[in-house]
Amino acid sequence: MALIPRRDQLPIPPKNARVHNTVCQYCNVGCGYKVYVWPVGEQGGLKPDQNAFGLDLSRAQPPLAGQSYTETMHGITVGKDGRQYHVVIVPAKDSPINRGNYSIRGGTNALTVWSLDRGTQDRLLYPLLRVGDQFQAITWQDALTLMAGLIKGIRDRDGSDDNIAVKCYDHGGSGQGFEDNYGAGKLFFTALSVKHIAIHNRPAYNSEVWGSRERGVHELNYTYEDARLADTIVLWGANPYETATVFYAEHMLPNIQGNTVAEKQKVFDRGEPAEPGYLIVIDPRKTSSYTIAETVAKDRVLLLQPNLGTDYILANAIARVIWERGYYDMAYLEARTDMKLFEEYKQKSLKLQVPYAEFMAEVERITGVPRAQIEKAADWIAKPKAGKFKRRTLTIYEKGIIWNMKNYDQVAAIVQLAVLTHNIGRPGTGCGRQGGHQEGYVRPPAPTPGSIYRGGPPVNVDKFLTDGKGKFYWVIATDPYLSTPNAQVFRKRIHERTEKLTKALGAGGEPGTIQERVKKILDVLYSDPDALFMVVQDIYMTETARDAHLILPAAAWGEANDTSINCNSRLLRLYEKFMDPPGEAKPDWEIFKWVGLRIAELYRAEGKHQEAAKFEFGKNWNTDEDVFLAGAEEFSDNRVSEEDEAKLEPENYKGVTYKFLKEVGQQGIQTPVRRDPKTGKLVGTVRRYTHKFGTSDGKFKWYGTDDWEGYPPEVAKYLEGERARQYPFWVTTGRAQTIWQTAYHDRHLPEKAMALPLPYVEVNPQDAKRLGLQSGDLVEVYNEEGNGTFMVYVTDAVKPGMLFLVMYHWRGTSNSLVSGYTDPKTTIPWYKGTRANLRKVAGAIPSVQQTASLLQQNKFD
């Protein structure tokens, strides 16, 4: 009777089940999980000594304190030995991060394993080659011959790698981590020199937070305990209840509820007041992170809803109030920051030359936030507590800031506000990213520039490709047809370019051998400069792979050992392999290694031994750990004192081995790791910048932000004349709890696909009434960039006149409507702001309306 397959009993892991430690494959929080694997046909008993949990399963587990083992935590896979295995993945109670808690993402980890009775059976199993415009199975041997022949053929003709374009992750989690990142780095930056490389979710090779890093503050500087200790938490363009769920539920919410006061008393200075925490949410939407806190502590929560793109003006205004009210410590500023540059900050950001009342009136006009709210926020962030103790404020920002207009200035303004108030480097403070995925970056130096202040900005590779440049496009573990800005234009153009090659290959009959295919592809690429070869490396068939010529099957999470850090604590742990990759799928690092070795063979055959040696970077990589240890060599010497942690790379793990990580298990170690100069022992870094900032002289580098200059032409065009009437809505975009970070798997899981079958648009009740719309209606949302069909949710999460589109849904991506604008300082897009109109489509899709919930997601009272 059930809408989706349900179970009313689950198999019990027997005493002899294999047990592995791991960390969730999904989000920034990095919750710990335990994996149990055993052959189908065997099962444990109810008594503690009869099952691998060691629990008395004849009794129900106690709520909260008990072990969660729910329907979504079990799957069945097939091993390389042809036997079926149970896979049980449950939240780890010994993880300091989640303490047995879990989210709707991690709770489904077991459903994502390759399984023959689930949608995940659609995993890619062997390389696929487009032959006669159809994907056909080929061997790895042929796939590598094709890859190597094309890459070397392009280098030989060009004398450079500039016609090779790459789109590849730079992160941890999701089956990636230090190992795969290092493999990519060695191939693309040491062997090849790929300038036209872009990161998985954006069109260039860049940091999303140069505005912070160039001040001397890496974006991961706090520890999860700071969310329990803070007097005030500021969530700026971050909605952690939906995108860092366990961090919010397990650590932030207890602080707001007053349940961490005893912990504060232990850590705070003698006589310092310790009270339940305050929460400020700064977001154009009334997010669930705000409405939950409002439900539990109405008087200690504040919502500021600035106009799109104006956050840096708001941050500077809060800082100005702080200046006017004297909520800063000049001795700290003089000791720890560059006071020469501070003058520039005072002039350009705080605008001290403009009278306060005049300044604030202008800020109100630009941001739409009332002066009284700005002043209240300043008090909550920085007003000294009774006894003149400094307030402890933790500021967490994410994509609402990063993917805002003027990325560089937005990020810089927020971190400067934190340093002005000495809210970095003390318990209960910090200013950094919430994070999206986990991290795990180690690579040789990239041949790409930094921000506009460091030789940049970097090349927009999307534009490079849509302008008709490049010949070879390698897309790795990302789906730019959904994820890149101005996606509709990008999709159509890449389709057009790849199709030119596909058609030309058919002329006169498709080549019968791989060698002939290499030759013919090269001939076409150099006779029609618009033709493009595309290879996609992924775990599933993706929207982008539709247009690929070659598809390479990659291993997923749990199918190889890997290592990553989480974002709230930089906690490094080992994610143990617990099952085989399906079919012939391989870990990414291994694919990069084999491509390199095959290219090396071609050079050796020509007697070019020196060039060949560059491509043999992986010849001694036999295990995941070999790659992990090789990567460590990129980091600087970490035999430094605690005071000098700021000089280390944020992910420095030199000296750490898999053996060490197995010993520390879920406790992990917080990067940057130091080797104590006296004892040689590995020591983690709990929180950063207590003593120095990450600059050559250790001082924070102030920056004067730009004046408000209005919107960039790509969006400003919608605000003038006829277009202002044609496209009357502001549009912002973002994520939803149910499918965020997980949609590549979720589209295969009925628990998720039935709940969010279509992309949706949030419409304010006033607008819905005026337009005759109800939740569940279908609308087309459109502008001059693109369009999509979205299901309507009527909600007060958006203000009248604003729409919210969910990002990256497989049935239509909000990015189709987003312009190609990027910040001229960083090449980071503005995914979260444009204008559009909507119209109700004729008819309905009743099956969707009958099965998908239409209830309001931000209403908890």
Next chain:
Amino acid sequence: MTQTLSRRRFVKLTAAATALFTAGGKAQLGYAPSLTYPAVKVANVAQVKTGQPITFNYPDASAPAILVKLGKPAIGGVGPGRDIVAFSGLCTHMGCPIQYEGGRFICRCHYSMFDPAKAGQTYQGLASSWLPQIPLRIDGKGDIYAVAVAGLIWGRVKNV
């Protein structure tokens, strides 16, 4: 006969949970219902008022459950309006008691919310498993019986 289950009473109930299961036995992997469930009378159709939940225990004394008439058709709904449904009263996330309020089930421990009209799906929050739905049957006298549980009750490896 609207009842509410206070948190204190819930904790007492759970603490007093008696031995639920006997031996281990072979893994059963059939879809729910794969076990033998008792038919238990919950209420009579005439007693059930729209929006007023009725709490009961099912399939045994330590398994709180909630029956509610939604006032609009629901997946698996019974009665003339096909709008009477019942679900496990334990959040599938970490076993806290859920409440029926404002047309949905909400758990106040971590704010997971479930849609009673849409098969107990998690439409917001942390619970990765949907709320177990309790299939209902109405006899000729209008008595409503709980007859099975579609979904695993939190904290158990086997519903009965």
